[in-house]
Amino acid sequence: MRFHCKNSAFIALLSLLTFLPLEVTGQSADFHVIPLPKTITPTSGGNFRIDEKTLISYSKEDKTTRQNAEYLAQYIEKLTGLKLTVTNLPVQKHCIRLTTAYHHSHPEAYRIRSNSEIIWLDGASPAGLFYAVQTFRKALPIGITQSMTIPSVEIKDYPRFSYRGAHLDVARHFISTDSIYRFIDMLALHHINRFHWHLTDDQGWRIEIKKYPRLTSIGSKRPQTVIGGNTDRYDGIPHEGFYTQKEIKAIIKYAADRFITIIPEIDLPGHMQAALAAYPDLGCTGGPYEVWQRWGVSDHVLCAGKEETFEFIGNVLDEIVKIFPSEYIHIGGDECPKTQWKQCSKCQQRIRQEHLEADGKHSAEERLQSYVIRRAEKHLNSLGRKIIGWDETLEGGLAPNATVMSWRGEAGGIEAAQQKHPVIMTPNTYLYFDYYQGDDPQHQVDGVGGYLPIERVYSYEPMPRNLSPEEQKYIIGVQANCWTEYMKNFRRVEYMELPRMAALSEIQWCAPEQKDYTAFMKRLPHLLDHYRLEDYQYAKVIHNVKLQLTTDTIQRAVMAQLSTFDQAEIHYTTDGSEPTLASPRYTEPLALTQACQLRAAAFRQGEKSNEVSKKIRFNRSTACPIRLLTAPHGSYAFTGAQLLTDGLVGEDTNFHSGSWMGFVGNNLEAVIDLGKAVSISSLKLNTCVEKGAWIFDARAIEIWGSTDGTNFQPLGKKDIPAMKESDPNAIYSHALTFTPETVRYAKVIVKSEPSIPEWHGGKGRPGFVFVDEIEIN
Template sequence: MKKLLTICSTLVACIALVACSSPEMKKANYEVIPLPKTIVKGEGEAFNLDKATLIAYPAENEKMEKNANFLSDYLHEMLGLKLSLTTDLKSTNAIILDLVEGENKEAYTLVVEANKVSIHGTSEAGVFYGIQTLRKSLPIGKNLKVSLPAVEIKDEPRFSYRGMMLDVSRHFFPLDFIKRYIDILALHNINTFHWHLTDDQGWRIEIKKYPKLTEIGSQRTETVIGHNSGEYDGIPYGGFFTQEEAKEIVEYAADHFITVIPEIDLPGHMQAALAAYPNLGCTGGPYEVWKQWGVSEDVLCAGNDDVLEFLIDVMDEIMEIFPSEYIHIGGDECPKSRWQECPKCQSRIKTLGLKADKKHSAEDYLQSFIMSHVEKYLNDNGRQIIGWDEIMEGDIAPNATVMSWRGLSGGIEAAKMKHDVVMAPTSHVYFDYYQTQDVENEPIAIGGYVPIQTVYSLEPAPAELTVEEQKYIIGTQANLWTEYIPTTEQVEYMVLPRMAALAEVQWCVPEQKDYVNFIKRLPGLMEIYALEGYNYAKHVFDIQAKLIPNINEGVIEVHLNTIDDAPIYYTLDGSQPTEASVHYEGVLKLNETCSFRAIAVRTSGNSKVFSEEIDFNKATMKPITLLQPLNERYKYGGETTLVDGLKGNLTLRTTRWLGLSGNDLEAVINLKSEQEVSSVDIRVFVDKSDWVFDSRGFEISVSTDGENFKNVLTESYLPMKETDENGIKTYHLTFDPIHAQYIKVKGLSEHNLPEWHDGKGKPGFLFIDEIGVN
């Protein structure tokens, strides 16, 4: 009996063990990023993926064999399954990869039936995108049963050009990482890698006819610390790609159906080349590879025939390395000061008969001559140029594609002129900008503010264009400039998950796009980020907050939410919120000074604490009128921003700072009743490299009726010096107590930038974020 009981016990234990270790069944979810065009659920049985499943591809098609191997690798990585490959397209219990006819050469259909999964592509690239959709739809785990519900997916991209740029000039990244970056692009259905290879701070591609470009031009003696602080790290920095390495990247990208477009920025951004070959500059040097950031006045000499020969020689070798139809030749941020003083350049202007007009200077037309010279040579060799939107200043090269970065307007203008356009505006797709307003807890960035929601909101084909003109918008891309991005980990942090939003902008038609739905789908893609070990930003899991001034009620409305509707708790005294704190429900209305803190509570771990200092004073939430206009680009929420009790931080474009240029701040605040006042506080942002200067003075006037004002304070300040610090300055302006209902504040801007500044003689910007009255 004891022996029988022991056998029974052992059997029960074995059965339990088998039950516990039996694979968990999980279903595929086809709502991936980018969202397929149509997803029609089938009525048949699901397909069960297991180790006996085959991957079939057409025989003697090398690209399709690579596709099959990619799929096999993805499945092994995600599920631990190592599936066998076959060329028998009639196989059952198989994933069939094959080709069909179709107009859009990147289209695919994915059909799931009980006995097979079929991915039909109009090209090998279409099959590759179908594989990416299948990959992203699968669960992740090594001991899973995977069920693929019956479905028919029909999909194709909206734009033929879907790009992502990486700058390797300011900071250099090794060969293996460039391949990893291409893997990231492939995951997001991006088909163009724009590779920014040369700039003032480093020349990164081998040119055999000009060996000093890499011997000298790829090395800088040290690098500036922070935002052109004047202090340097004292560490030599350099690196470049040999032509063979670059060809290896081109081949690796092609295997992932990605075209590499090289950029040789000209005629500006060339100081590294001038350091190697000083005869190519207007002054003859000496030059050094630039150690700081910004725009150098030293550019290629447009009057020098050696420069024309140099550019053709460089393009010869670039075309040999890169088979892409497009070559990017920059054309942006080329100061003309050297040309204005250079006898050779002025002689060239005279010889060509170039004349200034109402729109452009003679030097602008001289740049057009350089760009057209290069374009003609590339066209003669079967290539086309892309340039930044400055190439439209002067005579635009006749066949040029315009990459519009200074907003959408350049692209709109180019499309109306029947030029192909790639939209890449700073406002939406500059991934070197901050992705959160909490910049104090972020790695240093160039500035700006482009959260993932802003990326998603981009419409590359604006309504200002007709349907016919919109056809010239061939696509869009995001840019990653790396002045403040020294590591590969930070590259990934800055592009992910914003690249997911970009992917949906590039792939989906506008009617498909829905930000709330996108955010719900994003965690599934992030699981793949985690699997691959990508260093992605997790701000989407933080509390999303909107603080909206309500002048009518005299309150700040606090709107909070989370991606997963996690419960939120808050405090008003600056203390750490916990589950024991006040539970956030609905809109919170605040009408007094407080230190607001909030946290989202999850079993997987709480969110980062959201914090905001809210300062109420006599001016807060009071009516305000501006007597001089704000700059259109920097008006954001309008004048109410100046009295909303919320302060900006060290990032100008967080919408807290309002800017003006060419005129002065002149604001009238209505306190709504006569009160005793004795001080005004004003905060000013200063960043000289961005032409953002301190105020030249303030005037405070008061009134009891809003018509007759009495001046109570006037202060004037000296112009800024080159050595003056950037940052936030707070002015506490005091005067004898006086009763008033209306306060007029005038802040004088810098109307003429000083001689030492590269914008000398032009108006600077004045940025204000808050006006306080006490």
């Protein structure tokens, strides 16, 4: 195994001395690893003992089998300190024998068999054998030892999906070659076989193109970077970097040796401002342009009306194809603003010449984007390659042989599969690893927002139920994406990837009936030991207490359930004080019936985890039965109606967190049963505003009352003006007081923005409204 880091031999030795126990004895391998093999069958052949006399044997005619044997020897030495000899002699006893003689219809299948005399690792191909080695590696006990036991067992395994991908963006923040090698090793550990390498964007061009040297001499450098989420502050620190073609070819070989195919992405026709900074004549206005210092989507895109644009695309793709042997080349196709195309005489002339007028379903400019993608695809097809594009490539009509990567939920993937196009599922709601792993940003590195805990990642099922079995065959794989706007170095990438990559690997590899989150979490600690051994900086949020709050509408209580993935000891307080070992120990769900601040932490061998803390508020509607009369947007329903009366108030504008419920195209209407006739005189609620995501303030709030739940009378109403461009993104509180009225049922209406104002890019379309906590007193 080749380890790409400075003083790698010293670091590997140091990790052994500092992490591993000095000596362990009597330990046995456990093949319940991640991802979980298809079948693990105990047999009666007796246990095998691995010690320093054990040989690793392979067939001398097979170089790839020898390579797998050498990997295994290196893994075993790093895990246990045992140095096993690798030989091509046909040893039959006291050896680990590697072959590619396993007969199976799936080329990545493998089988592991062991008895007291021999261990067989058989692959249906060299790749299958590599996965057998990875499973064997992860099954071994970790610690310096003189010997260890392998139980008598037969394992048969093969993957669910042939495309098992992980994406890494190196355009926003450049990542060194040493770290790219490290990323590839992470993928190999998790049985991932596709590395989607996002090499170009508005903020930087990261690959040498010899015909266009200014792409790297200019396009790979930006003088500074915006601080945070597009504030008005900049760090003043130059950022630059790119890979030479020689470096990339070495990385491709390193990945191929680990049966990982690298798929490069050259994002076009949008996300091209770095290229335009180098070659401004390729833009609609001619510039000048600069490598973008902000995040988001630039309006500066390639000019689709200039023939030299297509010459540029073709020349770049020619060099890409010569470097990368992959069947697929990713050409982006996402988030391409059309504002400049609408104003560009050359683009409008191209629309007329190619008869790309609006057709009722797509605008002329959307069809122009499709025209660009089709020309790029035709060029790649002529070179014997195929394209992958983000799901925006559906807009204007899909290129004939395109594969679609569905990131804006599953809708694009479903549409493409129904059109009989291959699909890779990578929905942002489950598989965007730049989202926060925990719901407490205070104890995490910076992120783009969102909330994507490992449990939600694991819950993802890539086969949409509304596709027929024949259409489901077009779902060829699953991928997680890592965008690096807020990841200034690779240690941040490790933190955001791990341990969610473990959950991803089981989505990609395991059959649905194999998946069990509780069992997965019991298997995870041993994989975490591997992370520590490799010095991967995984997110420690999984060590924190998991707080699950539900409402008991009979007791009118907020029920708090506390847990950890490893059943650690939990202590808590409800008075806002810091939890210590002297605080009450959690043993059963807590019924909270009055306002409090709940704080809890896990304790392991006296070491305290980060705290979880929630402020619970009570009013007349808290924990009361609530019924929605209108449906929220499918992606923003979260736990359902009870979210609006659960005693928790949304604390920030992270609308992915599950603290807010989102509506678009209709209003929020809900009826709350207060349990008995009571006097009420006020309504309070909050809205979350993120204008860039088309989330606006409410336009009105209303409350109606009833004694029977059928006949309602208006109690109060408040109109809210349309938002101005200068209004900040924030949490907006709205209060309404009215003449006291005795009612049992309260109907609350929150009206959404029916038409986004003219100053906004989404003008004329309905805006979202996100609401949380309905408080009635």
